[in-house]
Each structure stands twice: as structure tokens, then as C-alpha cells.
Amino acid sequence: MAENYLVTGGAGFIGSHVVDELIAAGKIPIVVDNLSSGKIENLDPRALFYEQDITDQEMMEKVFMLHRPVALFHLAAQISVSRSVREPEEDAMINIIGTLRLLKIAAKYGVKKVVFSSTGGAIYGDEVKKIPTDEEELPKPLSPYGIAKFSTENYLRFFSNELGMKYVVLRYANVYGPRQDPYGEAGVVAIFSERMLQNQEVVIFGDGQCVRDYVFVSDVAKANLLALEKSEDCIMNIGTGKGTSVNELFTQMKRITGYAREAIHKEPRPGDLKKSILDANKAKYLLGWEPEVKLEKGLESTIEYFRNELVSS
Ligand code: NAD
Numbered sequence: 306m307a308e309n310y311l312v313t314g315g316a317g318f319i320g321s322h323v324v325d326e327l328i329a330a331g332k333i334p335i336v337v338d339n340l341s342s343g344k345i346e347n348l349d350p351r352a353l354f355y356e357q358d359i360t361d362q363e364m365m366e367k368v369f370m371l372h373r374p375v376a377l378f379h380l381a382a383q384i385s386v387s388r389s390v391r392e393p394e395e396d397a398m399i400n401i402i403g404t405l406r407l408l409k410i411a412a413k414y415g416v417k418k419v420v421f422s423s424t425g426g427a428i429y430g431d432e433v434k435k436i437p438t439d440e441e442e443l444p445k446p447l448s449p450y451g452i453a454k455f456s457t458e459n460y461l462r463f464f465s466n467e468l469g470m471k472y473v474v475l476r477y478a479n480v481y482g483p484r485q486d487p488y489g490e491a492g493v494v495a496i497f498s499e500r501m502l503q504n505q506e507v508v509i510f511g512d513g514q515c516v517r518d519y520v521f522v523s524d525v526a527k528a529n530l531l532a533l534e535k536s537e538d539c540i541m542n543i544g545t546g547k548g549t550s551v552n553e554l555f556t557q558m559k560r561i562t563g564y565a566r567e568a569i570h571k572e573p574r575p576g577d578l579k580k581s582i583l584d585a586n587k588a589k590y591l592l593g594w595e596p597e598v599k600l601e602k603g604l605e606s607t608i609e610y611f612r613n614e615l616v617s618s
Contacts, residue, residue: 308332311369487500493554520543
């Protein structure tokens, strides 16, 4: 019998690319997503789809009972850092309690491995000892979102020790690429693409010197599949080790889109980190993973995607 793979959040930005990789590898993805930020159009129709909330224990149990997945890629989450600050209980309901229920059911139905989407940016905090930051850095998350991700990492260790359900935690840098939501608060590449292509005003919060590590979504999806095959019970960063300021990003995207206007600068947003760059040598060593898509190429294909979306809308 063919093996099933459950992807929560599989209609979302990163999750839908994980689904694509699974299908390309000849595997069968079962997707659970409540479509709160994901879209059905993101999803390859060959995936089996349940429009369902991960916090709904009864329904989740049915999915596991029916499909008996061997592995779980857990990407469904409340992803807004600022919402987590405004509504920490709501964030914890989805990102901690929802995840915990899911992990309990997964263990009950014999899932062998969980690949969890965590965060590098929000987990290490602003006062890191080393940049690029490696996994030796002790997490000091500042937001409820980061706290919830760190809690889940710890619960995964508990489930592995107690019940033998193995895991790999992937702490992503700033992921960008096709299908990212251009209307959210994060996802600067998607927001700039959409606005530049429509010749609308582009806002930069603060002086634009904030530095981020931009990693392309297909590289992140590949890391998920390698994590499934190659390693267990460990935590690793997924980033490029290279930093790009918002101003540099703006200039590069201006050239690719032909946008002729200057950016509007507004007050910096509270809580925005000044500099976040991840050292992903552990993932290289353990998974043989390295980012393949250079920023320039990734920006070109993201902008191309948004151009096509605008034409077809
Ligand atoms: P996304 O919003 O596109 O994906 C999240 C998906 O989860 C959406 O499809 C949404 O509809 C679904 N979802 C949310 N709550 C749900 C619930 N209660 N039940 C079922 N489905 C639910 O965001 P993304 O950027 O693709 O993020 C995917 C994962 O990667 C998240 O766990 C996020 O925290 C993590 N992550 C993303 C980044 C990034 O740069 N995008 C960086 C670090 C970590």
C-alpha cells in the first residue's frame, strides 16, 4: 500500500510548495487547511484536501484514522507576529494547543516522523551572540508567536522521548517566492512585487537598514523532504547565511520591475529586528541541504508570478 503524508497548512504559501515536492517525489499528500490564509488555488488538485481546523480534535482524528499517515509536515499556524502580541491567547490556541492536540493524535495513530516549520527570525531574539546565527544560540523569543514555536520544539522532544515519534525542526529565515500573500504584514517581497507592478506607493518602515536573510520557497520545500528522509530528533536553521537590507531589496526589485518611484519611509514598526541572518551549516552537514536559488533569480521568478496573477485577475 502507498504511504500517506499529512501536510497541515498545505494550501498556504510554503505548505503548497511542500505538497508540490511530495507529488514530484511520487508521494501522496493529504492536506488539512482551514483556508484562513491559504487558498485552494495554491493546491495541486492531485492532493487530497480536507478543509478543516487543526484544533478540531474529532475531525482530525478521523483524518488520521482514515489515512494513517506515516509522516506529518506541520505548517498550519497563526503566522502574524503582531496579532500574537495583540491576542496571545488566540495565538496559543492555534500554535500551542492546536499543535499539541495534533501531535497527540499523530502519536496515537503511529506517525513515525514530524517535520515542523519553526522560525529563525522570531526565536533567537535581537541580542544574538553571533551573526549569522547558528543553533547554539539560546532562543530568547520576544513575541508570543516565537514563544509558541519554541514551546512546540520542546513538546516535540517530549513526544520523541516518551512515545518514540521522531521529529526534525526547521527554523526558517525570511521565506519568499510565488504564492506568498501580498496583503499580509510580513512577506516584504510579495508586498513590494504587487505594489511595484501596479505602480502604487511602496512603504518602507524605518530607514530601510534592517537586514534579513531571504530564502526561496522551493529551497525550503526541498529541506522539508530531506528532513523526512535524512535526520531525526534535531533542530536546524534553513537560511542562506547572507543578509540583504530592505533598501537593497527595494533597489533590486525596482530594477526588475521597472518601477520608477522612490519609497515612502514611515515610522519603524515596534518589535522589528534590526538584523537577522541564519547560519545553515548544520542543515548542510545533516541533510546535504544548500540553498540553490540566488536572490536575483528568486526575485525574478516571484515578480514573474505576481505579474501573471495580475494579468489573469
Ligand atoms: P501561510 O499563512 O501561507 O500558511 C499557513 C497555512 O495554515 C494557511 O494555509 C492557513 O490557511 C493554514 N491555517 C492557519 N491556521 C489553521 C488552523 N487552525 N487549522 C488549519 N489550517 C490553518 O504562511 P506560510 O508563510 O506558508 O507559513 C507556513 C509555516 O511556516 C507557518 O508555520 C509559519 O509559522 C512558518 N514560517 C514561515 C516563515 C515565512 O517567512 N513565511 C518564516 C518562519 C516560519
